[in-house]
Each structure stands twice: as structure tokens, then as C-alpha cells.
Amino acid sequence: MRNLKRALSLALASVMVMGLMVVGSGASYVDVSSENNVEAIEVLQKVGVMTGDENGKFNPDANVTRNEMAVIMSNMLDYKVSNYAGTAPFTDVPSWAEPYVAACYTHGIISGYDAKTFGGSDSVTAAQAALMMMKALGYFQYQSDFGEDWQMATIREANKIDLYKDVNATAVAPMTRNDVAQLALNTLKSYQVEADNDTINVNGNGVSVSGGSVKYYQLVSNDKMYKAIDDRTGLSMSNVSGYTKELGEDLYDGDLECKDETDDFGRPATTWSYKSSTIGTYSDSADQTWTGKVSEKDLYTAAGSAAYDNYKWTVYRNGEIVEDMDRVNGKDVLDYGKTSSERWQETGNGVLTELYVDSTEEDVVVTIIDTFVAEVTKVEDNGDDYTVTISYKSDKPSKAENEFDTDQKFSKEDIVVLTIGGTEIQSMAKAEIVEGTVSSVKDNDYVKLDGTTYNYNRAYCTTVINSAKGLVNLDDGDNFTNPDVDNEVVLYLDTYGNAVAIEGAEDSVDDYLFVTGVDSAYGDVSAKVVFADGTEEKIDIDEIDGVDAYWKGTGDKRVPTEGHIYKWNQSGSEYDLESASYANFEQILFDASNGKGKVERDNASVYRGSDRIGTADSDTVFINTDDDKVWTGYKNVSSQEDIVGAAVKDDGVITILFMSSSSGSSAEDDDFVFISGTDPEVVNDNGDKLYQYNSAYINGEKVEGGFIVSSSSAKDDIVTKGLYQVTKRDNDDHATEVKLVVDATADKKGNYESGALKAFESYATYAKKDILSLNDGDGNLTAGSQSDFSYNNDTTFVVVELKKDNTDVDSVYVGGVSDIETDAEGRTGVFVVTVEDDGDDTPMAEVVLVIVPDEDTVIEDDNNNGDYKVVSLSGKKIELTVDKNGEFTLKNVKVQKGDENYENLGDVTLSAKIELYNKGWDELETVEEDFTAEKSVVADSNGIKFSSDLLSSGDKIRVTLTLSNKTIGDIEFFTGSMTVPEA
Template identity: 35%
Template structure:
């Protein structure tokens, strides 16, 4: 092999640039190279002028490599003096002119061979086995025919696998290799140890037919000793006294140093001469892009690693970094814990779109957890070609801030030349503290615009039939974050990340909570800027007193206990409301009222007329989009959407009832209606079921395609654990771990009303206070508590709802349900504890036996 340095012309033909050198800055500038490609190998190959991109700045990583191109790559890799072979002729007749000197150089140095003496197969794609053999010959292997035994391909793959030559190549022996794969194969070869033949050649024997065989040949190769003090790795203790191909070719010019990247990942930094090629992180043992539980990581690392991490003497090390910030002394069980479905971290550190990478050292059982979040920036101007940068800012509140000088974003660092004003950008950030983050990556965000079909506040929104969930790292920004309520059927625009999770709500037609009915406005004291308050009824059924902005002090008609009216509102961060009164004859929203006759019917379920028995005012029509806010004689507030849901409301004897409404100027139907029914009878049209509902936990707030609000709870319904939807008469704070009956459903299947069980249902409710006598006993069919001695029916249904860690198995769950257990099992699970919680017990009056029992345990203490 002639190890002669050569200078390559940058003026190559387009046919040659596929495997040769052209101008370019770095692999990071290749627009067609992504994180799915072998970036480290591609960049190192470019740095040492072995494989680079074309004249358009592309590397073409997915293009297959021909055998002619492979010869050019090998000539570049081994620094062969191929110019010496310019114009030389080979025995091959199928080699194009541009490739002849590379093929000739490789053939002369024993790197390649043809199919036969005249056919090289120049335009055939090179296979993994063929390319691997070329690389291994460069390392010193396969110098003699006897090395191949019976099958050259099998022998090549076998030996290459022993020295990890195909790591990261991901190919079968006969697969055509891409430029991406060849780059990785070439880097693996540079890092491989060279060898010399130390076997026995044996004796050549010529057979009668003229063929020659090698008798007593023994194939053996030994690592070549290091020379010249060369060591391409600079980490202490890595000098193995052997010679790697990188050291043979580049001496001390090419260096790899073990380090960590800005996110805290273990990494290698490559440097060629005085130029830093790049820093490349190790491959994670596992990567997650959604919520990761402690049980997930326990299952990943296994019991042995977990035991080493938690042992008292010389434990293994757990390190955790979040966006480059190291978490001080992380508690192992906050991240790795058997049967614990809680999110890793304390508080939770991951969710949708968080990238969680886990690295396990198989020698030490150390575990590194690296968490990388995606953040959102918005361009404040077009890309400035003069300054070669674009100005952009982080969107909303995200708990971190950028280091000074990180903006504007330079096109020298990131591909931002096509960014326009108001474009959204997805960025990753890293820094040792939350206040000094540096931008690590920039790419355009995806904008989704469409019609809202349904949504669940804080969880997801369905747009044009596709459900989008919110990102864990989405910013907090009132009116644009996960707490937005949408208007069903209207257009919205959301910004999503690469995993399809919502980062930001750009434009939303927000639901009707921007309107409020003020029953009364008055003063708490002297007329000062902080004195004015309103008795407010909101569209979600909330009733509260709100503080009003002092502009009302200029309007005496407002400050003197004004009677009810509809208002549009805004509210600031101090919870001070600015009201704009909606008036009759307004251009957008007219207001009006209608009062029933004495003892007359104001509205009737299923009837479109508001003011059926009209006394005074103007009757108006309603439809299934009309929102009714109704206050009963106990000051309970219910919200109904549509005439099919609103109950019949009829004034009491000697009384009238009034509806105050808002109607759009271009519509004949009321949008919002407020009815104070304290002097009226409310006749609910729903029917009562015989269901028993044991509420477990609030899950989400939702709006369906018909604009119906409902609240999803986890529950036990008639003994089955499932979810149940509570309608608009409920909220997200209903009393849980409680048993209800008299359940009424509306036509959508949502619960309209329900009552806590009582003695009329043969149920008793008992509190467990945690005292010394609050335990439980069981013997011979008798279940005892501090209050009751139950004879247990043989078909008794018993449910244990455990929220205490001494009873539940999964520490990550807020509760666990054990359904249809026996009284003896209940006793076994709870014995030895003083109990805090409650139970609901049903006793059959005829047999005086316990037939159903729900036991909730919130806390325990040893007796």
C-alpha cells in the first residue's frame, strides 16, 4: 500500500462527486442529513476528505453506492496515490473512465477484486459483504485464499462481526449499501485494530489437472503493535498498545475524546488537526417520547441494576439531567421503582413529547437519565440577510430563559434563512441553570388549522377528526395553552411539535365563557378604585363575587345596585374584571327580557319559545345551541345547552319568572339566557335509573360535537370499574369515594343528577377516623368494624378502594380498586392497621345480611 498524501482537485465532474470531495462546510450543513442518519460517521468522513456532499450541498445519504464509487471511497480512505494510475489500463472492461484510476489503485494494493479477470461490476451496487471485505483487507485480514475456507462471504461476515465492523450499519450480507451505511462502515474501520498475518502458509501442491492447493495452511492474524506514540483516543487509560487504522493513516491528526454533550449525554468529540469536527452522543439503551413511569424504567434496567443503585454500601450511580441541568442527588425511587406508575421525577419530569434517554453502564450498573424538552419560539421579523440572522423570542411562560446573546438566531448555526415574521420554531435548549439556556436545535413547527369537533380541557382537542394531545413542555399563556375552551364547529389553529403534540393554541374561537350575567353591581364601601364588585354568573355555572375595574365609579347608574344584565368581560392577572355591557339594539349582540304571567310557564322542555305564557317583555326563540343558566330556590346553578335539555320552568302561585337573554343581531335565536327560578318550579324531564355510581376520581372536562359540556370521572358503576360522564349540572370537583344512586341520564347518556345513598336505599355511610378502634375484624362469616357487626351474605359484593401505600401495590397510582373480593380477603389486606376513610354498607332488611360493601382507605397506621 502506498501511503502517499495527495491533494484532490475541487473541480470534479458531477459523476465523480458521489464518492469524492467537493466544497462543503460540515455534515450539519447537509439539508438531507437528519438525526436518523449516521451523523457522526458522515461528519468525520467529510473532515478527512473521504466522503463529502455534492455541489448542491447534499450528502445523498440514502443513495446506494456502486462498486466503482466504493473503489473511489477506498482510495480516499487509504490515501492511495491513485493519480499515479491515471491513464492506466486494467484487465476490467466495464470500468468507466472516471473510475479507472481508483479501481486500478485499489486492485494494485489488494483491496478489490473483480467477478472474473475482465468484469469488475462497476455499476453494480456494492453489498455489505463486498464492502466489508474491502475494509477488512485494508486492516490486514484475508491476505490469502485459505482465509476464506469454503465461502468467502460467510468468512467475511463471521470475522467482521468479531471486530464489530458492522455496528450501526444495519444491513444483511447481500443488501446494497447506502452512502449513510458506507460512512458508518468506514468510521468503524478507522477505529478497528490493524492485524498482521502470523499463521502458517503451508505448502503449495499442484494437482494433475493443473490447479494449485495450499496444504497445511493455518489462518492466524495478530494485532499490530502501536507505533510512534500514536493514540487516536485521548481518554486516560484507553491506550491499548495496538495500532488502529486511524493512527496508521492520520497519526495524531485525528483524535476522539470522551466527553459529554450539552444535554449531559456521554459523548465523543472528534477533532481533525486543529478543527473540531463535532460532538456526538452515545446511543441510548432506550428512548421515550411520552410519559415515562418509574415502573417503565424499573422494567428497563431490571432488578440487579436497581438493587445496585439502592444498596447502602457503594451503590451504583444515578445521574439525571434535564435540558442540560443536573438534578442534585436524585432519589432513585423517584425515577426507578417497581410497580409504580407515577411519572419519573419529583415533581413529574416527563410527559407528551419529552425525550427521555436512558443509558446503562453494563460494567458498573450506573444509570444516566437525560431529559430533553422541546420549546416554542416565534419569529418577530423576517430573516435579515444582511445580519444573517432572525429575531425570535420564547413563547409564553416555560420556566426557563435564554442566555444573553442567544437571539437573534444566526444562520451560521441553524437553518433559518427561510424564516418569516410570526413563524413558529421548535427549539431545544441546554444549560446548567434555568436562566442560561443556549439554543441547541431549531426547526420549523407544524401549523394545524381546522374545525373543532370536540375537546377535553387540559388534555386534547379533536380537529377535523384527528385528536391532538397537549405537549408536556407547552408554554403557559392564558388563552393559548391547554386550558383553552373552544367553540365546537368553529375554526382553530394550533401549533404542534414533531410528535404531533400541541405546543400552542394560536387562534381559537373561544367558548362562551367570555360572557357573564351580573345579577347586581354594588360597592363594598366608599367609592374607591377597589370597592366595586359584581354578583356574577358564568357560562360554566360558576357563581361568585368578582372585583370590578374602577371605571364604574364614573357611572352612577352602575354603582347603585344595578339590576341584572349581560356583559362581555376581560380579566387581568389580579382577577380584576373589566365589563362591557351588552345593550338592546347593539350592532353585534342585542339583549332583552321576557317575564311570564303570574304562575305562568316561561320555558318548556323541547319548546323553542322563551316566554310561552308571556306577561311583559319580548318573547324570543331558542335552539339546541342556546345556553341557559338557571338558578333555583336553593341558589344552585345549572347550565343547560339547547331546548332539548332545558327543563320546564313555571312560576309559582302568585309569582312571575323572568328570562334575560342575549341574541345576535343576525339571528332570531337567543345565544345565552339567564333565568332566576327562585320563585318557580323546575320540572326536569330526565328519568331516574336504578344505577349505583361510586365516584373514584375526576378525569377531564370535555365538550362534544354538539357543544355539550361534560365531566369525565373514573367510577365503579353497578360493580364495574369504568368512566362515566357527568353533564352540565356538575363540575370538576364532585365528591369522590362516595356512592350515589337516583342517577338520572339525559339523552346524550350524561348524568343529569344523582344523590348520595342513604337509609332509603338500605345503605349506611360510616366514617373511619383512624382511631385505636378503627380496625377491621373477620371470623366465621362475621365482619366487624368499630360500629357494625355484619353477617356477610354468601353473594356479598365487596370493593376495596385503597389510596394508602401500605395497602395498594402500585405506588404511582392515587388509588387501587380490588373488586369482588371476599370478606376474608378484605380482612387480610387491612388487618393490623388503624384505618382512615369510610365505607358504604348495604344490608338486606329481610335477611339482615351484608350484601354490598364499598370500603375506602385514605390512610393507615399500625395498631
């Protein structure tokens, strides 16, 4: 069930202001955050008083002009402004605002600077806006109400009725839309009044003004609709008791309702609804807020002695009532007393504590909100918001949900911090990340990274929400941990900057490397190694097991052992290695003397010889040192036998295994290079001649510094633009042998018998829903022969676009499966270059090559009818072009009978079927042109013409040509796609 949390836009205000977390979806406007008066903005939007612009923005920080204020007042008071058009006395009001200004002026809501000047383009001030609102409530009906200073009088009376509550503006300052919304909501919640003016006396000579003052009395009624916003009672001018008539109750006939409730955290809150439809639930402003330690004395001081001695207290933690703290006396919530400096209820860094004191009901509510840690496992785009699914990494409240709807997009595998009220997620934010070396640590308290101190979130210093103390260990999801000094770690912070989770606190597979070769130069030791990510490098060794590495002679050396695993640290450009015995880890060797190994996909057991030597799990990392392929988890590794290598075992579990297998494997993706420029730059490298191809791409990315070939024979093999496989390299990783795998372009003469046409013979028959099917196995460039493959977000689609009738490469880039066209006409060439495991029935494609033909290419079909066939003129190509007016020109066409020109062709009909591309080919029309051929020639180099009136510039079209007469029958001889030029 989707937990849409529209109600919490304001409910989390204090969390958001301090921590800037993301609340649930449902906010009215994209530019409104919890720092704005969300309650007021959403209520006024619902009743149509204030709305946003066409871009979905409310513009809360924009100043409100006096003209705009007239619109707001007219909307709120439901004036039929069209009835007042043309009646405003002011000369400076624009036509769009005039009816609104006129309506408000007629009802005495506004006045001008003078008889003719309204000043509508000026920003409205807090005093001006409040006066308009109070006049709507019935105040300031007489001049005597203003005294000597109308602004002071307005502010004084507005404060008496809490009209400025939560409004952040001074008397003469311009008001923003955010503050006007709050002022308007406060007005709707206020009761209306009527005036009793005893300053006016009547004597025999007429009306005269004497002493006395204007008094304002509440309007009351016994109609229950006047309980909709506030059920308070009052006395009218005639001393009648009843419910006070709030302005919002009168204006909306009781359909706008406001109820006192609690939010999901237990905080006092207000729920607004209109016509029985809930607008939202909004927490009250706290009397005191803490995000650090709260002592028992702090709590007592903030609540006050009266609340401590006389009120009933209720304490919530994450929306649940704390045990034995439900409507208890003040002294019952403190363990040590009102003067104690002891920490109360495990409050502290990153724990939000809020105090609410209700002197009317004599209640005190305290809410405590902790931060939880989770990983995003799924993000679903709903169109107007996202549903985020999480997996908790910290402990969680009982029955806490794992889905959250939000307007902000998160990504899979994001580490997030969140708050929970009851069972529902209330807010979520991506955890801030810092990286560094641990310089000092105090367990369950703080950690210093490179000298900067990060306090633990208090909830991770105790067991109040978690089963153990410590930071969430993201390397081991079931544990909490504290790092060690010198650990290289990634620290995850809550929205207050406190630590909640960590990576790298324990040994990881990234700490290991495998030695495949050892060398020395001038006594210095180097080694060729494979790291845990499959990267192969040649490194210089500084120390081995804390002692300098050296090689002074055959028998006088301290070097790493080939075929062994070492832990490593890098110091500068050199490496320090630690052997299994020195670093105290268990190493398993697979070789001829100890026994070769075996792993099987979906089998957790790892064997050495016939013995089961250990168990792999879903986190075990397997590295093939022959081709640097890496798998994670026993369900993903390719089955291999006769393994030579080594593994690390921890408590019976194989954590990492470096292996080489005699069974061999397919080539890797970096063995394939697409070359779009065949003229290399010749480079001299210490007397060696190297050939540098600067227009070369690996996995769709241009090779930085160029693709280097170090042998002239390999250079001579690169003769056309296409995909090459490197079959042999020298010690510097330069290619010495290559072979052409896919010839991507036709030759310069447009010969389609090889090159591009051949490239398009391998195509996809299906390419969607994670399945890619080729027409046959020839497009599989791996060691397998499959024609069906799976693909995912990690599959790289290398797209090559051709130009100039497929004789040249236009561009090379990383695209997607959408670049594959399976339509029989104009389809793309498709080749699967590498897969994860060529032994699978439907292997996962890693790299796919997609060749896109020139969209203006026209291809001559080899169609015939018995002895008769349509061909191009000798030495030329059939050409079809179209101009901006839809006129076609066909050139270089003749008819043969057998191998000879058919000289008696005579009258013929040319039919052109024209199709328009619109997410597929739709037939537009068929145009026919009758003419008499000159001997065998249908169209010479000057061409014949026909036209279509249905085409527009920019149309992508496909044309199929058929030639007919009574002798040759119907011969379809040409299909080509093209674009109508721009006019």
C-alpha cells in the first residue's frame, strides 16, 4: 500500500529546517519546501484563494503588490468582480486588476493613497495587508479606530487576535506570497465581529461626536457549521451565547474544517479538510526544540514549574508512547529530578526532541525522533512521484514499512537516512558521504577522519533503537562496528552531520592482490599483480612483511611469491605487501602440488582436488587472472575446472578467489577496438616505431592517447574501418597482432557485395524486454554459438553511424537498445561482442556493436522476372533523389534479358510506393508514371521525374520502385529511405 504523506509537508518542519530531509510526496508546488508556510499555502490553494503559476510554482518569496492583494482579498471574500468593473475611482490601476480593486474599494476593504492614486504596483506592507484582513473580519469600521497612527493601531489590534502568528514581516516591510498566505489563513481562522459605536450621540441639533469609544463584539450562532474551524463560544453584542463565527466557516458554509489531532510522531497537529476531502495534517510549532543532549534540568526549565507540577505528560519516541509515560505527572518523566544534569531518555547528537506545552488543556507532549539507515533497493517512477523501496541496514521499529512515496528521485543502492512515525516512513534523505583515514576513534562516541571529528548519532551510541552499539557496518549488513585507527573508511552522516554508518572498517576483498610475476631492476623489486577488481598492473614493491624488498642476486632476495595472495597498502608510488602469515589471514593455494581447484555456478562448494575446501557465498569475489573477469557470488561465477591460483578463507567462507583455468574463456571487451580512421600517426618511442590510431574506440569511448600498434604487420592488417580484435600484445600492452572482426563500411565504389552489406547480414529479430535475439549465430563474436542473449543496464551498446552511402563512419558513441532497428527495411547490423559467460544458454551480453546505415542510402535490389532484370547502367549506381517540393529524380536504370541489354522495351510504367516514417512505416501513396523507354534504358544520367503532393520538408520516407510492361511483367527493383530536404 502506498503511504502518500501529503499531510507531512509541514509536520516535519523542524526536522526539515535543521536537516533538510525529504518528506513524502503530495506537496502542492515544486518550489514550496518545509521552510515555507506549507499549511497555509496548501489550504489556500484548495479553496482557490491563492494558486501557483502555469509552471507548477507558487513563488513563495515573490513580493505581493497592492493590485495582487486586491485579487487575493476578492478571491477570499468571493466577490463577483465582474459586477464592479469600471467603478474604481483610481486612474493608475491596470485593466486586469481594476475589477478586483473596484470590488474591494466598494466594500471598504481597501483605499488609495489619495482620491485618484491607488499605487497598485507598490508592494503591500504587513500593516496594509493586515488592515485589509481586519476590515474583512469587521474591524476598523470607524475613523476613530485609527487614533493618531493607523499603522500602530492596525499592528496592535492584529497582534491581539494573533493575526501575525508565524508571519515573518515588519509593519512597513513588503510581504511575500509566503507570508500573505499565512496571514490569510490566520484570518480565516479568526472570528468575525460587529461594532458598537458609542462615540456618536444625537441631540436636538443633529449628530455630534462626544466621548466614548467603538467596541467590537463577536458574531455568534448556534448553527453547528460554526464549529467547523473552531468550536469556541462567545457572547454577542446583545449578550447572546453561541459558537463564534470564524470567517472561514462563513465563507465556505462549514465545508472548510479544521480538527485538532496528533501527527504520526505524536505531536499536536491540525488536520484541514474541504468538502470532506483531506488537505493535510500539520504539526503545531514546538515550544522548544533540541537536536543534542537534553538534560532533565533542560526539560524542566523549558516546560516551566506549572507544567511540571500540575500538567499531564506524554512522551513519544518515533510515534510510539514510551513505556510508563502516558499522561503521567511531571516528576514521573524524570529519573533524577528537575535540577539534574543527567541525560534524559538517551537524547543527544542527531536526536530531534520537541516539547509542546498546552496551558489550556494542561497537557505536555514530548516527542523524540531518531534517524534510521537503509539502502534503496528499487525506485519506481509513477509519473508524478516516485515509490522508493528500501532495505533497512540499522534496526527498525516493529512493523515499519519499507516503501516511501516522494517527489524527489533516489537511485538504487543509495544509502539513505530516514525518520519513522509509528510504522510509516515520514522523511528520507540521501546520506552525506565523507572519506578519509581514521586518525583517532572513541568506540560508540566519535571518529576522527584526517583530523576532523564526527560525533556518532546518539542512537548509535546506545541500544535504544538498535540491538548493538556502533555504526552500521555496510560491509556486513547484520552488524554494528567501530573502525580502527588507520582504516581507510567511507563515513555516512545523518542530516545533522553526525555519523550513522561506515564502510571499510573491517578487512575487505579490496585489501588483497594476487602476484602473477616478479621482476627486478638495479636491485629494486617489481611485481605484476591482479587486484580484487580485476585490474592488472605492474607495481614497485617497497616492503614485504615490514622489511625492505630487495633482489641482489639469485639467492639473495626478498620478493613476493608468485601465485600467492598479499594484503597491500600504497605509500607514494610504491606498495607494501603483507603475506598470509604476517597479516594473519588464511590462504588456500591451488596448484599441481596442493591440488587444482574447481568452482561450479549455483554450487556454493569450492573444491581442491576431490576435497571440499570451503564455501562461497553471495559476496565471494572470483577473479580470472587470465582475462581479469570478475564475478561476485557463487550464483554468478562461470563454472571452471583445473583452477590454479589462491583464495582467502575466513571462518570457512571463501571471501576472494584468484584463479586461472586451462579451460580458457572468451575474449574480453577491451580486446576489441573499433577503428574509424585507418591512417595511423607514426610515433618514435626510444627508437621503436609505434603506430597510433587516434580515431579508435573501446566500449564506445574514444581511446585517450590513441590505440597503439607496435608491429608493422598488425598495422598492415588494419585496412578498413571496422571492429578489430587484439589477439596478441607486447609487454607494454601494445597490440602486435589484430584481426578484422566486422567490416563496417562499403568500398569507395559503392560495392555492396562486401563491407557494409555484409555487416547488415547480422541483425536482431527481437530487442526489448531484456532479450536480444539475432537472426543467426554469425553475429555472436564470442566463443559460443548462441543467437539469444539477455541484457541489462550494465550492457554497453556501441553504436556506429555510417554516412556517404555507407562508405564512411559518421560517429561512434555509447547508445542503448533503442538504437537497434529490427524492421526488415533499414534495419541495423547487430553483433554481440562479449558476454559474461559464454557457457550459458542465454548469456548476459556485456558489449553489443550496433551499425546504423546512412538514412539516405538507396540499395539496389537483385530482383528479376525470369530472363528479365532491372540493373544499373554500366559503371554507375541507380540513384533516386527528392527535392524540397516532393519531386523525385531517378537515374541510371536499364533492363537486361539475361546478360544482354533488352533493346525492345517500349512503353513501361514506373510505380513508386511511398511510405512515411512515424514510429513505424505507414504507406502514404503509390505514384505511377507512364513513358516510352529508349531501347533498354529506362533512365539515363539526366534522369526521369515523378512527384508527390503529399510530402512536406523534413519527412523521412521510404520509396519502393517497380517497373512494369506486358513483356517483362512486374519487377520490384529498388528500395531506399531518404529525407525530404528543408524548404
